[in-house]
Amino acid sequence: MAARRRRVANRWRRQARRFGITALFVAVAAGLWHFQERELRDGLSWQGVTTWQELTPLSFHRVLRNDGFLVGWSDVRVNPLWVSYLLHDVEDPNAGPRPGFQRDWRALWPISPDSYFGSGYDRGHLAPNYAIAAVHGSAAQRDTFLMSNMSPQRPDLNRRLWQRLEEVVMDRFVPRFGTLQVITGPVFPASFRDNVLNRVGLVEVPEAFYKILVVPGEEPRALAFLMPQRVAGDESLDDFLVSIDELEARTGLDFFPQLPEAAAVALEAEVETAGWGLEAVARLPGRF
């Protein structure tokens, strides 16, 4: 009788030890994953990964790590709230042929490549095809065609004004400064009714789009644009300059959470165009 009780107790002890070892292994593996993931994210962002100022259902998002860029994906708005990437000067910039749009299976909702069909909106890249492909290669280029990198854009914005801005960034600013951190994304209407109803299928339609350019360094400089959906397309780019503070107020995001307060004030409070040579490129004609 006593021998049998001892056998049972021993079996339980062995089970407990086995469970403990498994739990320890899982904890260590999760810790290693977390540490490595944080390193990889930090390598794709300047002064910290963009996050919300206050956590609400509309500001909640999760970070999708792609080849060459990060996406702050919202399953509530069914949009990227921001994308973040680095561009640097390359010898012979060129991109392969456009690989075609793909569903992103990490998204909660089924957003297929044809889900904008007949809506009157373009599948607008946030992380751009050409610049990402030229700097980060063809695997990164394929990732820019994931539907998690798209937001509904009016054709006159996407193909004209926004395209001109993307071209100036890659062809003028990147060679001029060597390295550029870019954060870009949509701005949504304040009206809850629009948030719920103004959608292409499941995808909420933004009212505007922002793009932030930062030249990293001891004394970083930044330029920020806010462009509405309805544009003619041939406007001067400097018509759309805003401060980063204004974009943080409109989006509820903190774009550079590790930037010290004094540096943030210097960089974000005012529109400062000195040194960018914007006047020379603000009216360059579109490609299409």
Add this chain to the structure above:
DNA sequence: TTTAATGT
């Protein structure tokens, strides 16, 4: 320098 994308 076809770096945007639709609809056929």
